Amino acid sequence: MSLVKELAKKAKGASRILAGLSTAAKNEALEAVAKQLLADQHSILHGNQLDLQNGQQAGLSPALLDRLALNESRLKDMVEGLRQVAELPDPVGEVIETWTRPNGLSIDKVRVPMGVVGMVYEARPNVTVDTFALCLKAGSAVLLRGSATALNSNRALVASIKKGLAKTAVPVDVIQFVDSEDRKDVDEMLRLNGLLDLVIPRGGAGLIRRVVETATVPVIETGVGNCHIYVDQAADPTMALQILLNAKCQRYGVCNAAESLLVHQALAPSWLPTALAELQAQGVEVRGCRSVLELVPGLTAASEEDWATEFLAPIISVKIVANLEEALQHIQTYGSGHSESIITEDGETAEKFLRQVDAAAVYHNASTRFTDGFQYGFGAEIGISTQKLHARGPMGLRELTSYKYVVRGTGQVRS
Amino acid sequence: MSLVKELAKKAKGASRILAGLSTAAKNEALEAVAKQLLADQHSILHGNQLDLQNGQQAGLSPALLDRLALNESRLKDMVEGLRQVAELPDPVGEVIETWTRPNGLSIDKVRVPMGVVGMVYEARPNVTVDTFALCLKAGSAVLLRGSATALNSNRALVASIKKGLAKTAVPVDVIQFVDSEDRKDVDEMLRLNGLLDLVIPRGGAGLIRRVVETATVPVIETGVGNCHIYVDQAADPTMALQILLNAKCQRYGVCNAAESLLVHQALAPSWLPTALAELQAQGVEVRGCRSVLELVPGLTAASEEDWATEFLAPIISVKIVANLEEALQHIQTYGSGHSESIITEDGETAEKFLRQVDAAAVYHNASTRFTDGFQYGFGAEIGISTQKLHARGPMGLRELTSYKYVVRGTGQVRS
Incomplete structure (x- = not known):
């Protein structure tokens, strides 16, 4: 089995456990990760330094280098973000609608986690932490593929997140990181139907186009705003x-x-x-x-x-x-x-x-x-959808969920 | 410009007019089409006879031939279906949520049409009429691609629908039919990003797999039930x-x-x-x-x-x-x-x-x-989604819509 498929399978397995956990258990995990990120500040900033050095040598623009750079204050912002997500209401389990049919069947439309969310993104390492936090709270595991320029930063962040999760009821496998610079791995990731329930690309128009053209799993197109x-x-x-x-x-x-x-x-x-x-x-x-x-x-x-x-x-x-x-x-x-x-x-x-x-x-x-999840009062945002399917505009926690129909009967059969 | 792209452009243009029409105008169009289908019974059944003859020569199974066959009673059922859709509540324009932000911005989340819906389907000609009716009521134009075995039936049905629409406020271009047996046309249709907002495949597992693997436009996967x-x-x-x-x-x-x-x-x-x-x-x-x-x-x-x-x-x-x-x-x-x-x-x-x-x-x-739109009380069904994005389970009129945020201010700027 390929690396990417193996990661996705692990995420899928963990997503099933995560789906059954309480709001409290998820919030405790977010707090544990917040503490761990602060404790691991040294190794995270060290990884980021490597990326910045590589970026300078590769001639990245000052603007890109600034987006890439982490420091004590930016790390604190990430940790603050984790704590804010913990404070948001849990969308999972909400009964969206409920009705009874003439034959006595009672139908509940219940909000459930998406399952495994893939994210393909560029540059900013804070996306790693934000995506993990939002998906965790919405009950979904994540498979992350950041850009090569942020590889060392993301590697350090993911290691720290896993270390934090290890102390909690949330399985460490809910976060999976494609630790590779090979584009073929992205292509494979985008075709993991049955393992990935959704992919969200975040980055420039080129990245988004490539994801839309390659993916066979459902995609939410984000971002381009004229x-x-x-x-x-x-x-x-x-x-x-x-x-x-x-x-x-x-x-x-x-x-x-x-x-x-x-x-x-x-x-x-x-x-x-x-x-x-x-x-x-x-x-x-x-x-x-x-x-x-x-x-x-x-x-x-x-x-x-x-x-x-x-x-x-x-x-x-x-x-x-x-x-x-x-x-x-x-x-x-x-x-x-x-x-x-x-x-x-x-x-x-x-x-x-x-x-x-x-x-x-x-x-x-x-x-x-x-047009922004925070400005709309969603408390968070994983991206801004520019397609009409599933979600449109700013996507918060609710937009990261699906639903199922729970039907309770007393022996009803169809005539 | 290719045939398929031209059809999609026409549908897109018509969808903009359709989106602005009243519920009454849409219902009148459904009734006009219902009457026209009855008036055109002879040419529709004649087209269907051609398909049945071709099917027999091609050695289609009795079960498939039965699915393909139209008669006076099945045509009446289709017409009855159109009238039932006319009686369903119009989902377009519904204010799903409304709230005001601390800065005074008022935000409405409003249900809007999807735009242009593509449908790739097999065998049964009633899908042509059902899809048209549901999409029309939900405010969307359709681009239809039925199977080669039903080509003459579908051609006659679409001609009759257009004839009916010509007498109404709904532009005839809201229904477009890919009148071709070339699979390349389907492949092209599935990649019309920017023109098609959604494609729904209906048919066997092979058809659905091919659509999911080929499409770059958003897809709703339907149907496989183990x-x-x-x-x-x-x-x-x-x-x-x-x-x-x-x-x-x-x-x-x-x-x-x-x-x-x-x-x-x-x-x-x-x-x-x-x-x-x-x-x-x-x-x-x-x-x-x-x-x-x-x-x-x-x-x-x-x-x-x-x-x-x-x-x-x-x-x-x-x-x-x-x-x-x-x-x-x-x-x-x-x-x-x-x-x-x-x-x-x-x-x-x-x-x-x-x-x-x-x-x-x-x-x-x-x-x-x-698990069926009628049994759930949706009054209709365009398919049963087996994916988690957008809609899950039976899809009725509401599941054929999107939404937009309507934000009213008094000069607010972001600080």
Whole structure:
């Protein structure tokens, strides 16, 4: 049996024990792991140092090296995260619905763990700890495959987690780590039907595409966000500017940042020049449609490709539209179904936008940056789904579960 | 652009219009199609005759020919089905949850259509009409690919449906039919990411495997049911026999029929010989474990493969187990996660079984044959999911929908 299959089998076996454990037992395990991570700080930071040295030699960008880096404070944040997950309500066992049929059969729809969750991810080692914690609380085992650049960090983290679990009722096999740099192992992992119940990719567009194309196990596609802010003619100009600046500039490299601005032609002459000047003052490069270039000379022209691009950088594409219809049409053509916002004081226009835009999250007079499990009050987040199957938008603990039907009878047979 | 992609694009465009239509408009379309199918009876039955002739020449089994055959009465059943779907509540637009965040953002989780649903299916032409009706009511367009053996029947049905829709507010493009016998078209269909939101395969294990292995769009795996009846030592013997006969013999070729019987060793000597004699009297072949063969001489021995097989035929595998644990272990090893039933008067044992068996539906003192959308009161069924992602067990209208978050603010930005 191959390495990956063996790991998955171990995870599957452990998931069955985990599914039967109490909330208290799971929380105790999270606390034991929290303590162990703090106790193992030295070996974890040592592993991370190796990765950082390798990364520097391999010429990783300063931004990537920063994402990779661990220190005492970041480790404390991870531990804090574990404790927060322990405090969240346990989704497992919840009776979602209950009803009785005319023949007397009583049916309960009960929330149950997913089983074994696979995660394929890049760079940040905190994903290792977060994923483990969320899946554990949701009653599922995990099979983790991080990137080669974080191999030593992840190895040290997983070793510490297992050491912590060894002192608890939760089997150490609930966390499995593909300790290899071979891409073939990922491909094999993605085809473990019957052993893996779900795979979630977290990383750049390339990684996600490869997972979607290779996997035969169910996948939840996450992350790509080409988000728009549509400033309607009836927008409050000050609010529109504040939301635009927040959605574009608060953080550049995140999926819920705005990448494109659409402005109603009636408001553009009075509002757009100031708004674009503010963006430029914050270091944002503006790429405009022809009408924008006429209004504000000296800007770069937006290409067809720009409209479809998630820049994840201080760049924004800007288009003046004739009306709501043109804005809807543009979002339909170029949007990625992540987060879309309309700024307007006209309630009817807002409702039309909220109803017609097909995205995981649609906003009226608010920043797209709110699409996030913590901001929604889920207490945690394992990713943001951009597909329609199973879960859409921020995924918390509940979105990591499945359900089953529990049917109680008194001898009923089908006629 | 290829044929299949063109069809999917048309469906996608139409799905956007359909998503905005009222319940009344959708119900009127269902009624118009019902009338049209009756009016087109002659051409539909003519198409079906062609398929039956081709099938006979190709040597299809009588069972398959029967599944393929349409007549006046079966057509009336289809039309009745359309009218029943019209009477079901519309899932689209339902506010599933609503809450307000401390910053004043109001969040609604709203049920929305899936978009475009692909269906790859075998034999029975009624699936064409059923799928269209359920998806229409759930607000989604469909891209259908039936089997080559039903090509003329499906062609006539789809033509009639389009004719009916032409008189209504629902665009005719909400139903698209891959009118080809080329398997490459299916493969292409299964990779239309961005156009197809979901594919559901309905048919034999081979078809389902091929779809799961080929698809890059999200799939819901359906149908394979290696279902067990576990008769505990504390079972009511009469009830146990009635449930066993119903689960095994009421219909052989369905996924929720029992394929395996497990009996507690304490009850086996008194109960099993009579039970097996009853099965044999109904023409069922019994394949037993060594202990069963000792108890009832002259039976065939069950092979390792038999335990894992969904016979879909008058055959049953039978095993005597030492206790509940051995039954649970056997179901875990060989079950397909579809439907599993325990027969016992001991409430504690029953609850342990219901909790520990990992299947879409678990039963206490009832037949596995109840795993069905109509039997659960969903009013309809598009298939029975055997995966854990999105939906598990019988899938009705709600299971054909997704959701989105509608967030209303007053200028909130993220700090």
